[in-house]
Amino acid sequence: MFEIDKLRVDPAEPFDISKHDPGDTGLAPGDKEETERTSAELELKIDELQELLYAGHQHKLLIVLQGMDTSGKDGTIRHVLRGVSLQGVRVISFKRPTEVELDHDFLWRVHSQTPAAGEIVVFNRSHYEDVLVVRVHELVPKEQWKQRYEQINAFEKMLTENGVTILKFFLHISSDEQRKRLQDRLDDPTKRWKFQHGDIEERKLWGDYMKAYEHAIEKTSTDWAPWYVVPANRKWYRNWVVASAIVRTLEKLKMEYPQPDLSKEVIE
Ligand code: AMP
Numbered sequence: 412m413f414e415i416d417k418l419r420v421d422p423a424e425p426f427d428i429s430k431h432d433p434g435d436t437g438l439a440p441g442d443k444e445e446t447e448r449t450s451a452e453l454e455l456k457i458d459e460l461q462e463l464l465y466a467g468h469q470h471k472l473l474i475v476l477q478g479m480d481t482s483g484k485d486g487t488i489r490h491v492l493r494g495v496s497l498q499g500v501r502v503i504s505f506k507r508p509t510e511v512e513l514d515h516d517f518l519w520r521v522h523s524q525t526p527a528a529g530e531i532v533v534f535n536r537s538h539y540e541d542v543l544v545v546r547v548h549e550l551v552p553k554e555q556w557k558q559r560y561e562q563i564n565a566f567e568k569m570l571t572e573n574g575v576t577i578l579k580f581f582l583h584i585s586s587d588e589q590r591k592r593l594q595d596r597l598d599d600p601t602k603r604w605k606f607q608h609g610d611i612e613e614r615k616l617w618g619d620y621m622k623a624y625e626h627a628i629e630k631t632s633t634d635w636a637p638w639y640v641v642p643a644n645r646k647w648y649r650n651w652v653v654a655s656a657i658v659r660t661l662e663k664l665k666m667e668y669p670q671p672d673l674s675k676e677v678i679e
């Protein structure tokens with residue numbers, strides 16, 4: 412078993428979020444510096460594997476990033492995918508749905524953004540908001556959001572049966588860490604633009620969000636689309652975990668460059 416697999420949420424087990432320490436760094440290959448060196452190597456590996464994926468035009472990779480405000484969704488993308496070719500990779504950020512989107516089912520806007528052959532797509536927030544913020548604020552009646560866990564599992568199963576490999580990461584920070592990071596956003600002129608007044612209101616609902624995450628992860632960590640719970644208080648550890656899981660997953664696809672028969676081609 413690969414070390415990183417220990418952070419996968421076992422579909423057969425109940426999931427207790429309080430047993431997962433956001434400050435943990437237990438699986439790191441070394442101290443901060445050493446881990447950062449390993450991550451840089453993993454990131455190069457991701458670039459190579461992405462090129463293979465693109466060349467092969469067969470597999471599709473969907474990476475879902477979820478986490479509370481300031482948990483590091485943007486930073487993870489910036490680090491882990493820093494070297495990939497812009498061809499063949501898309502990042503999609505899901506914001507509050509528009510009127511038109513709200514007039515459709517909740518997966519409508521999501522489905523059209525899923526990866527095509529040879530593509531890697533990263534969801535910065537995702538259809539999981541429809542069982543997180545929507546549940547916490549009761550934006551739709553309970554009878555409706557309760558049905559969504561099964562609908563999500565069926566949707567993700569359909570995607571995997573159509574060539575999509577799905578990796579889902581919950582970037583798990585502590586409430587204390589969020590306080591520090593929000594304060595940082597207020598204090599730093601280069602980060603202040605990210606601060607939204609609503610962030611403080613949402614923070615008051617921390618407990619409700621943790622329950623919603625716990626429930627969502629328990630119900631939707633499946634054999635075909637597993638959740639990884641990423642201890643994310645330390646950015647260097649978070650980046651290493653996500654990079655490792657991506658490399659491990661892409662390597663399992665055993666991709667090779669296509670070798671078309673060009674034996675009759677002559678270059679004059
Ligand atoms: P940010 O990620 O900071 O740019 O904020 C995006 C906001 O959009 C967050 O507050 C999300 O909770 C919100 N959002 C994303 N998807 C949904 C959804 N399906 N329903 C309601 N709010 C959403």
Ligand code: MG
Pocket residue numbers: 480605607610
């Ligand atoms: Mg925000």
